[in-house]
Amino acid sequence: MREVNIIGPSMRRKTVFLLDKYLTGESLDYKKIFAIIIPVLVDQAFIILMSLLNTAMISSSGVAAVSAVSMVDSLNIFLINVFVAVATGGTVIVAQYKGSGNQEMVSKAASQAISAVAILSVFISAFVIIFHTPTLNLLFGQAEAEVFENARIFLIGSCISYPFIAVYQAVTGALRGVAETKACLGLSLIMNLTYLALNILLISVFDMGVMGLVISVITARVLGMFVSVIYLMKYNHTLRFHIKNALKLNFSILKKIMIIGIPFAAEQMFFNGGKLLTQTFIVQLGTLAITVNAISGSIGLLYQIGGNALSITIVTVVGQCIGQRNIADARKFVKSFIGISTVFFVIAAVILLPLFPLIVKLFAPPPEIVPSIFALTLLIAIAQPFLWSISFIMPSALRAAGDSNFTSLTSLLTMWVIRVVLGYVLGITFQFGIMGVWIAMVIEWGIRGSIFVWRFRGEKWYSRKLI
Template identity: 40%
Template sequence: MATIAARADAFMTKHFTRHSITWRQAMVIILPLIAENLTNNLFGTLNTGMISSSGEASLSAVSLVDTLNTFLFVFYTGIATGASVIVANYRGMGNPEKLHKACTQAVTAVVLFTLFTTVFIILFHVPLLKLLFGAAEQEIVDKARFYMLGGAISLPLLGITTAFCGVLRGIGEGKTALLYTVTSLLIYLGLNLVFLTGLKLGITGLLLSILLNRILNIPLLFGLLWIRKSAFRYKVKEFFHLDTSMLRRIMRVGIPCAVEQMFFVGGRVVTQSMLVALGTGAIVVYNISYSILTLNEALVTPVNTAMYTVAGMCIGDDRPEDVRDLTKSYLGLNTVLYWISLGLIMLLFKPLTIFYSASAENIPRIFQLVLITGIAHPLIHSLGFTLPTVFRATGDGIYTTVASLLVMWGLRIVGAYILGFVFGLGVLGVWCAMILDWLVRAGIFSIRFRGNKWLKHKKMTE
């Protein structure tokens, strides 16, 4: 047993340890993220299953608005990403004063953007729904409007907890963030069981669960910070003290990332609006398949998120060569994780379709889409999505954003229209356009990775 442990340690040290960060330090970041993401996906799956029992119209409305909501408030997640990179840089430099300032400014920036997003949704939800989903059945549009407004009201509360969890992961307190996430989701599940399964309130019940959960999350989070004696102390007065220099550094990384995410999700919104023309059945097939796709990415997404911190610490420590070595190792890890996930998805496919209340006629179509992405994931997905994460952490965000947007809108959107409607392939055509997007991204970023331009940017803490 000791020999196996020694060999495992030697392997991990060789491939995942460098001067800037050891493999054990990396696992402290990654493992809580994996547990958190698995929990999020599990509860997301349960949530979809519970709302699907309210009928296809309710499921379609929630799916459409969730995509649109993501587009509207995804900007602040990009800002949070920029903050995490700067936090990692200062952590790598060993500068506690700047580290604290970066953390406080991260919270302030994210909360301000969520407030802006709430106002934006309240003012413009009607024209947005008409523009994007006007062709949908009236029942779906009515439910979508109600769900969209209800969720927007409590968005600033979500901004507070999301920003704090991001900071906790950045300073090495991922276990506290994980404990918060698991507890919060258990509360959310309990509320959904009461309002959706027990009282059968449909979308109204879902909104009540969301609102009450976000309200309860605030005392839960601060209670955990106090109990676990967190090193991060955020004073309310710090919210009103804007450090323009620090915010500029955060925005330098966050803005390109946010713009890319907004256009990426915007592409999904456009795709959803295309599917509306194909009918409710097509929307259901696409969204159930996409939900299963997300499950297949449940182990890899946390690794990609952790790469912001891993690469950021290497750059802060002035060791760019470590970034390239570690990136190669994590690409290999992601490939293995994808094959494991695919095997599990195939074993659990039938129970999943039952849980999602998929009709018998839709199950073969869902399986076809899931199998296509399951094979594509380990072969090309990491190259197209892990590498951009590393590039952003080194300051190469503009190139990454421009390349990603050109490929997405040129292939995923235009390709979806050509394959799905011109060639009459329907949902399958829309899905294949997404895979084509992945393939071209993988090629572009692999070529970029082989060169050195992405490592020659000015340090983001300067």
């Protein structure tokens, strides 16, 4: 017992020393950073596990259903990330005003971010619903008839839900800007638990397939929007949100939000447009290849739980540091987050690779595609610790400092010049199939991340003053 008493305090002192060294600065200390990270980490873990379970549940409706959902989800990600981009502009401005101590502008920035995202989402939703058939024909015209019909149902249902998820994203983005990630976690749990419960009921119990998924997603997102707005109006005292402030547009604040939001939105459109184009390569390879891609992608998300949480958190942390003009802290925290993310990926690989046989059984895939799923999973398990963090966490940090044009242009160029072109060459021309498409993706991570690291070593990334 005496030895334990000696070692215990010693280990605690070493731990506190390391936390002070890498996660404490003049702007924030490690306790505040952990208070931001942990709810986001739990939220990301829950969302990704939900995605895994939902894909597994829809797999019970057959290969055509899971292929259709996978195809439309790639389009959903493309469109929803446009809303998220504008919401991120709000997060950055809110975080910088919070760091500067200007509470009045924190409130105004939050209201304007919600207004901008809501208006944008209504226009996009209406446009896609009107032109859903030519959109699907353009992207997935070579898909089998049953897959195409399921995709049509899921796309229209998803579009109906866009304004609701957009407002929810804007509210949680503003809350993250003031580091209220516990509230974000609570709102996420309400929406996603509703989504999971309805999926179990409608897909697993009533066997409603894609239509059950549509009803679930609309209901959960409507609830998520109403709960988030009610929370903001009745229970949050930091953002001081009032509907009348959101209804009155302030173009001065909107301009600041759009300085971040528009380049990021353009990046997301073209970046995810590149992903959509690579999806059309996969469609050419047949329904089984689409299924391999969908299941491998869902499993791959498990590895990214820690990295995604840090990528979200770094916007708040760097935004508040830049608001105080504390560049040294911003640099320190970015380096620390990259290191922690790498550790997360290594731990994830060590835990998840041995569990692959159990995880893949959730999807009940045809036995002949299991080796392909494992090969793709192994590829990213090896590549992510080295390449993912610099490719995704680093640009989030640069964007939080106001360096949105450079990060967006870099992402666009590397996506279209490397991932799309190389993906076609390796996957279709050289007939490596889906493995070729994924190898191109990994190569693009490395090149894009290297450019961001080079930018971070200079001074231009924090030279633009937003507030």
